[in-house]
Amino acid sequence: MASNERGIVxxxxxxxxxxxxxxxxxxxxxxxxxxxxxxxxxxxxxxWKIPYTEIDWKAYMEQVSQYVAGERDYTxxxxxxxxxxxxxxxxxxxxxxxxxTDEGKDIHLAQQLFAVFYMATLALVMACYWxxxxxxxxxxxxxxxxxxxxIFVLRCFNDCFAVFFLWLSIFLFQRHAWTLGTITYAWxxxxxxxxxxxxxxxxxxxxxxxxxxxxxxxxxxxxxIQFVIARPFLQENWKGYLSRAFExxxxxxxxxxxxxxxxxxxTFLSRPFALTLLALHxxxxxxxxxxxxxxxxxxxxxxxxxxxxxxxxxxxxHEEPWIALRITPQYxxxxxxxxxxxxxxxxxxxxxxxxxxxxxxxxxLLWRSGANPIVQYGLWxxxxxxxxVFPSTPVSSAVVVSTMATTVALMALQKDETLTAPIxxxxxxxxxxx
Numbered sequence: 001m002a003s004n005e006r007g008i009v010x011x012x013x014x015x016x017x018x019x020x021x022x023x024x025x026x027x028x029x030x031x032x033x034x035x036x037x038x039x040x041x042x043x044x045x046x047x048w049k050i051p052y053t054e055i056d057w058k059a060y061m062e063q064v065s066q067y068v069a070g071e072r073d074y075t076x077x078x079x080x081x082x083x084x085x086x087x088x089x090x091x092x093x094x095x096x097x098x099x100x101t102d103e104g105k106d107i108h109l110a111q112q113l114f115a116v117f118y119m120a121t122l123a124l125v126m127a128c129y130w131x132x133x134x135x136x137x138x139x140x141x142x143x144x145x146x147x148x149x150x151i152f153v154l155r156c157f158n159d160c161f162a163v164f165f166l167w168l169s170i171f172l173f174q175r176h177a178w179t180l181g182t183i184t185y186a187w188x189x190x191x192x193x194x195x196x197x198x199x200x201x202x203x204x205x206x207x208x209x210x211x212x213x214x215x216x217x218x219x220x221x222x223x224x225i226q227f228v229i230a231r232p233f234l235q236e237n238w239k240g241y242l243s244r245a246f247e248x249x250x251x252x253x254x255x256x257x258x259x260x261x262x263x264x265x266x267t268f269l270s271r272p273f274a275l276t277l278l279a280l281h282x283x284x285x286x287x288x289x290x291x292x293x294x295x296x297x298x299x300x301x302x303x304x305x306x307x308x309x310x311x312x313x314x315x316x317x318h319e320e321p322w323i324a325l326r327i328t329p330q331y332x333x334x335x336x337x338x339x340x341x342x343x344x345x346x347x348x349x350x351x352x353x354x355x356x357x358x359x360x361x362x363x364x365l366l367w368r369s370g371a372n373p374i375v376q377y378g379l380w381x382x383x384x385x386x387x388x389v390f391p392s393t394p395v396s397s398a399v400v401v402s403t404m405a406t407t408v409a410l411m412a413l414q415k416d417e418t419l420t421a422p423i424x425x426x427x428x429x430x431x432x433x434x
Contacts, residue, residue, distance in 0.1 A: 013231035019246045030134035032126045041141040043115040046153055052107050056081060057156045057252040060094045061104030067091055068098065072232050075240035087245040087298060089190030090158050090227040111153050117160055118152040125360045131174050131329040136369055141363040141380050147352065147357040147387045157353040164190040167360070169202075170336055174329040178210050186225040193246050194357060197343025200285055201328035201335045206302075209327040211320040252349035258387065259350040261397035274348055281346035284408065288342065290410075293335050296326035334368055337361040338411050345404040355387045364409060365417040369410035379403055 014145050018024040019031070032390055059079030066077045077084040085092070101110045125142055126358065165188030170182035188194040206215040227234070233241040254265040267273050290301040299314060307314040315323060340361050344350060362383060364374040383403040389396035 020135065022133075023137040028136045031139055032130060035139055036122060036126065040119055042143070043118060043149065043153055047108070047111045047115060047148055050154060052111060053150075053154050055155050055157075057104065057107070060158070061098055063092065064094045064098045065103065068093060068207040071332070072236035073240055074233055074244040075237060083244060085244050085247060086192055087190045087226070088156060088241075089187055090161075090192065091168050093161055094158070107114060110156055113154045114156050114160060117164060118149070121160070121164045121167055124164070124171050128167060128170050128174060128329075128333060129364060131171075132333045133330065134297070134364060137373060138367050138376070141377070142360060145355075145384055147355050147360045147384065151353050151356045155353065157356070158192055159194065159353045160354045162188050162195055162358075163189070163356045164192065166195055166198065166336075166340075166357070170332060173202075173205055173209070173327075173332045173336075176209060176324070176327070178206060178214070179219060179221065182216065182221050183204065183225065187229075189222070190226060190229050194354070197347075197357075198336050198339045200289065201293065201339035204289060205327060205332060205335055208294075208296055209324050211315060211324075212308070220321070229281065253392075256351055257349040258352060258354070258392045258398070259347065259397055259400045261392050262394040262401075268349075277346045277348055284342050285339070285348070287412070288338060292338070296331065297323050326349065330368070333364055334411075337365055338408075341365060341404055341407055341411075345401065345408055347422050350400070352390070358383075358387075358404070362403075365407050365411055369407070369414045371410055377391065379406060 015024070019027045022028045059081040062079035063077050063084045071077055074084055097110060097113065098104055100113065101107070104110070122142065126139065129139065129142070151157055165184050169181045169185035169188065172178075172184060182202075186194065188361075203215070203219075206218045209215075210218060218257055230241055230245070233245075242306075252268075254261070254268050257268065258269050263273070263377075286301075294301060294304060298314070304314040313320075325378055340357055344354065347354075362380055363376070366379055386392075386396045386399035386403065392400075
């Protein structure tokens with residue numbers, strides 16, 4: 001009898017593990033939609049039961065009201081929290097919300113709209129994970145973040161829209177829809193310059209996926225989009241727009257930092273600390289580009305950079321389509337999300353809303369690193385705890401940095417499974433044409 005019971009338990013455990021690891025495809029497919037519906041109910045409950053928290057919404061609406069009244073000088077537009085410091089797409093999105101919510105007065109409707117946007121983003125994230133063949137046991141981590149729900153439906157930050165367009169661009173790049181992916185990424189960058197963190201990865205993906213001339217065309221599209229959406233403000237005061245919308249020299253306040261509180265205020269505010277972070281960011285990025293992201297090309301970093309500096313393609317016409325085939329859904333996600341977490345790790349200061357860029361990245365990267373599922377869940381739990389400590393403490397900030405550093409280290413050590421076999425040689429006719 002006891003033996004039969006053990007057999008039944010063993011079968012049940014194997015059945016659950018088969019579903020969790022995606023071996024039982026029929027039932028595994030039900031996990032993402034089931035979690036999605038559960039999160040929809042959770043969002044409704046949060047809006048119904050938990051009071052809205054005013055942080056930036058009122059300031060956004062004050063700034064937009066000046067735009068609606070005809071103001072186009074970025075140095076003049078201000079709100080309760082200070083001047084307008086986001087690019088033009090932010091203004092257009094919140095202008096639409098301004099009109100939909102009775103000039104920002106209908107907060108309850110705004111929360112419902114952000115909940116819809118949260119669910120749309122979650123659907124995109126799940127679609128990207130599924131395309132990258134992430135097993136179902138990772139998916140619960142996509143809906144369990146308390147801080148992420150707060151950012152979307154209790155605070156209504158503009159980061160929510162930037163994150164949506166980031167994931168939409170990943171979704172499109174996974175399907176080799178290069179032009180549409182470029183357009184959506186450029187629009188997201190036009191909402192908040194935080195998306196500059198993944199620009200190196202986007203550049204590498206477009207170079208390998210579209211070839212040299214095609215990637216230049218995509219870069220031109222990005223520049224044109226930024227110019228078109230900013231044109232009314234550039235015509236009024238172009239220096240004012242560029243200095244505010246893309247202010248790279250912004251001063252950071254120690255009291256709001258989530259990540260580097262443990263180093264102390266004197267170090268945090270020092271110029272050597274800022275330069276050290278910048279140098280480390282560049283160094284780690286260069287390492288990932290050379291040793292990870294360029295592997296599908298089968299070429300070294302110097303073999304690619306030298307021709308580009310000479311304004312010529314580093315790839316022959318024969319090589320380009322073969323390299324493009326190696327830009328898999330997993331490669332797209334791994335490259336963009338790695339760039340994202342590297343940028344966040346070495347950012348001078350992170351505020352709580354920046355967790356929206358990290359929360360859906362970490363589960364994928366930890367899985368992709370090959371870490372044991374217990375380690376994956378453990379690191380995710382540490383990260384989630386640290387981002388929910390308010391105000392941040394030396395301990396919580398150290399955990400924030402440590403979990404990101406661990407994620408980057410695991411990805412650096414991960415064995416790259418991207419195809420690196422030699423590209424088949426071209427025919428004699430093709431070599432002659434090359």
